Amino acid sequence: MHVKVLGPDCARCKRLEELTREAAQEAGIPVEIEHLTDPTRFIDYSVITTPGLVVEEQVKMSGRLPRREEIVAWLKEAAGGQ
Incomplete structure (x- = not known):
């Protein structure tokens, strides 16, 4: 799974x-994490405030730090509810 x-x-x-x-x-889901630091790339995802998290090309949040449990849920959702 690709995460940015x-x-x-x-x-x-x-x-x-x-x-x-x-x-x-924790979720048992292998991920490849790419850290994008170029502000022009943030605009591609309509992320204005950082940090932002993109899971399988879907923006899940921006402008705050989510709880680990939230990220687990997003990863499971993207993996088809594993």
Whole structure:
């Protein structure tokens, strides 16, 4: 499963990447995480405030740090409810 973290190389963006790895491990879903730091790419996903999280090309959130449980649910949903 392909996941993108959108945001500069800041503490909140790094934390979102860590939370996503933890959530994927908890859910038992292998993920490939790509961290996009180019602001022109954020616009491709209509993300104005960072960090942003994109799962299988669907924007799941932006502008806040989600709870790990939220990320688990998004990953499971994208995986077809595993």
